[in-house]
Structure formats: structure tokens, C-alpha cells
Amino acid sequence: METINILETVILSDNWYTLKKVIYEVSGRDGVMVKQEREAYDRGNGATILLYNKEQGTVILTRQFRIPTYINGNESGLLIECCAGLLDQDNPEECIRRETMEETGYAVTAVEKVFEAYMSPGSVTEILHFFVAAYSSEGKVHAGGGLEEEQELIEVLELPFTRAMEMIRTGEIRDGKTIMLLQYAALHHLCD
Numbered sequence: 518m519e520t521i522n523i524l525e526t527v528i529l530s531d532n533w534y535t536l537k538k539v540i541y542e543v544s545g546r547d548g549v550m551v552k553q554e555r556e557a558y559d560r561g562n563g564a565t566i567l568l569y570n571k572e573q574g575t576v577i578l579t580r581q582f583r584i585p586t587y588i589n590g591n592e593s594g595l596l597i598e599c600c601a602g603l604l605d606q607d608n609p610e611e612c613i614r615r616e617t618m619e620e621t622g623y624a625v626t627a628v629e630k631v632f633e634a635y636m637s638p639g640s641v642t643e644i645l646h647f648f649v650a651a652y653s654s655e656g657k658v659h660a661g662g663g664l665e666e667e668q669e670l671i672e673v674l675e676l677p678f679t680r681a682m683e684m685i686r687t688g689e690i691r692d693g694k695t696i697m698l699l700q701y702a703a704l705h706h707l708c709d
Contacts (some may be wrong), residue, residue, distance in 0.1 A: 610630070
């Protein structure tokens with residue numbers, strides 16, 4: 518086990534979330550302590566979910582504008598994703614039920630946690646909790662689209678599962694969490 522000593526933590530920004538510069542020592546393979554300096558972005562932990570309908574062979578995804586993707590070459594800035602959100606002091610299950618209702622308009626009660634993952638561990642502290650849940654038309658309680666006060670402009674997409682898988686190949690789906698959950702669904706035969 519490596520030895521780690523935090524020497525200093527400096528807050529560089531706390532405008533939207535918190536960006537810290539951390540100066541620390543870590544033991545190398547030879548046991549010698551090496552001083553390093555890294556930045557870490559802390560936006561809290563989150564949850565994401567894939568809604569699937571086995572009988573119809575469909576999934577619910579969302580499409581919304583993401584400025585970081587636009588800055589990095591996504592011409593429209595629109596990204597197709599699974600529903601997701603920050604925990605905001607909720608436990609992961611409460612969070613994902615709330616986010617599912619806000620973003621997609623579906624009420625889900627039986628959610629299944631399938632795994633957790635660090636999505637960008639080189640620079641972001643977030644752990645993402647991954648869920649799946651079956652949905653049906655009876656669970657649709659409103660149009661979805663996100664919260665107006667959060668300026669969310671979310672389009673709800675119901676797609677054939679086979680089409681969603683093809684969209685990974687064509688590059689129409691490039692969001693990591695969404696690819697992971699669609700692959701999980703394929704491996705566990707959720708939509709066939």
C-alpha cells in the first residue's frame with residue numbers, strides 16, 4: 518500500500534462546484550516519497566439510470582445541450598444520454614427516482630443498482646451510481662424535460678434498444694455512462 522501525505526489543499530474556484538489544487542507526497546515503488554501536485558474537481562456524487570421495456574424492446578434516453586462537448590468538437594453540443602443527476606444530499610436511489618421523474622416524466626419505484634464507477638478519476642472526484650429499471654406507458658405521469666428553474670431543456674427519447682446499440686457504433690451516442698448501461702443491458706438481456 519502506498520503512503521500518501523496531503524501537504525496542502527488550495528481552493529482555486531468554488532463558483533459552480535469546487536476546484537482544488539492538492540499538493541501531496543506519495544511513496545513510489547522504491548518506497549521513496551515523491552511530491553506531486555494535482556487539481557481535482559469536486560461536484561459531488563451522482564446517479565444514472567437506464568429505463569428499459571423488455572416487451573417492447575425499447576429504452577428511454579434523453580438529449581440535451583452540453584457545453585463541454587460543444588467546446589471539444591461536438592458540432593451541435595447535443596448529447597444523447599441516460600437520465601442522471603447529482604445526489605444533492607439524497608441517497609442514490611432517492612436521487613435517481615427524483616431525476617427520472619424530472620427528466621423523463623416516468624415514475625419508477627423498483628430500481629436496481631447494478632454498479633458504481635469513477636467516471637474521470639484523473640481529475641473529477643465523482644462516484645456515479647448506476648441503475649436500471651423497467652418502465653411502461655402506465656408509469657408516464659408528465660412530459661418530462663427537466664426543471665425550468667434549473668434551465669434544463671431535455672428532450673425525452675424512446676428508442677428501440679437495437680437502434681440505441683447501433684447509435685454507439687455510428688457515434689450518435691458518445692456519452693460514457695450511457696454506453697456502459699446499454700452494454701450492461703445487452704449483456705444481461707434486458708431488452709430481448
